[in-house]
Amino acid sequence: MTERTDTSRVAPPLAATELTQQRPQRRRPLHEEAAERLRDMIVEGELAPGERVREQAVCDRLGLSRTPLREAMKVLAAEGLVTLQPNRGATVADLSPADIADTFKVIGALEALAGELAVERVDDDDIAEMRVLHYQMALHQTRGELPEYFRLNQRVHERLVELSGNQVLIETYRQLGGRIQRQRFVANRWAGRWEQAMHEHEQMLDALAARDGRRLADILRLHLDNKLTAVEHIDRDGRPRHDAAAD
Amino acid sequence: MTERTDTSRVAPPLAATELTQQRPQRRRPLHEEAAERLRDMIVEGELAPGERVREQAVCDRLGLSRTPLREAMKVLAAEGLVTLQPNRGATVADLSPADIADTFKVIGALEALAGELAVERVDDDDIAEMRVLHYQMALHQTRGELPEYFRLNQRVHERLVELSGNQVLIETYRQLGGRIQRQRFVANRWAGRWEQAMHEHEQMLDALAARDGRRLADILRLHLDNKLTAVEHIDRDGRPRHDAAAD
DNA sequence: ACAAAAAGATTTGCATACAATTCTACTCGT
């Protein structure tokens, strides 16, 4: 479904001379690049949720014309990152708390499925690799290195889904994950819930190593539910709410 | 959101003569319409899986220019219905057996989640409605009315997912369903597996009425697995394979 | 005759121009 870079093409005949790194590698379509840049801008909050996105303004910003930008916007809309209204332009998707909760529920179900499929396929090598990731994450946790911890955390989940071997699942998981990347990005500043999360991750690893798909699935669902609870206690500026602390 | 027919504008001065059906009702963007038409063309096989889609050809066919068509193609690509290769055009997505199996697995997990969520929300009215759909379907089954049976079948599943109340789930389910609509369309000609499917549907209805989410989820997963098996026994011309009959 | 190279024809990618629609600010009548 996703296009892959085909490197099997014959090399251009003029490759003999000294190569400047001035690669003619501008083979990348502008609309793709635009889509990527827009995703980043949304995740990092340069475009705020609910904000109107005027085509010409973004074109000036990115240095391209409206045609490829509009193509990129259609893609982002299909991914759920922006909302399009005919003749009335685009706005950055503004997820309601319900939307976020719904998204976590679905992601939870997907990860649970991933777990059940993964236990049927993993070899000892895969598990060893997961163990490495896990203990790297644990190390960052004890050191209080927040960004690295979060990055590893996400890697662990992504890797587990990959281990399912189900291409459609992987793709769907990535797409939904993309919608809440901003929430994750923001949550990146808050350190709550470390111990519980690590404990759950340990159980995940155990269940995976024991090839207990049912248990792994259950843990994952629970883990995602808890993750949602944590996110719900963070306002959109990335600070924990005062009302309750869930850890 | 709600589009209203704006009659407050001054009428075009040449409206007096007999109206061709050329309604000024062009509120709908062409790229949307194009996307819809393309989806239909793919589902109905007018564009065959793996077939190259040349822009100009489709534009002539649909009577529009390349700009809106290209926007529509990006959407279809994001939906997984076509595959885009930079500078080399688009082809209708050609799902491998593995892709189809993967898709059914994910859909199964989504429906299972839908079931668990639905039992928490449905009222007696909803259940009564599901019962009506179910018995309509049963009637079509006993009468051997294949297309109507399939249509109702799909309605039942779609309705169940709707009853989950989870917007993200509904959306994701529809998108994945769209990818295998062609398989469903083709399967429409084959009548196998009626009794078993109806039996499973009956169990689904029971579990829903009993608000037994866990059981409903299990039935749904099983049901989808069986559906996959059935689809796997149909070649792409819509005829059952001779090697084995699963009912 | 055959492979490599070159020339020509298609096809895709992007920018621009213009039409259609919506948005904004203003006028006018009560």
Place this chain on the structure above:
DNA sequence: ACGAGTAGAATTGTATGCAAATCTTTTTGT
């Protein structure tokens, strides 16, 4: 003051032209 109506600006939607890349056919060297 105030809302309906209206000109003008701003914004989106679509068509077209041209450049870049790819595909096809022809040519050329051995």
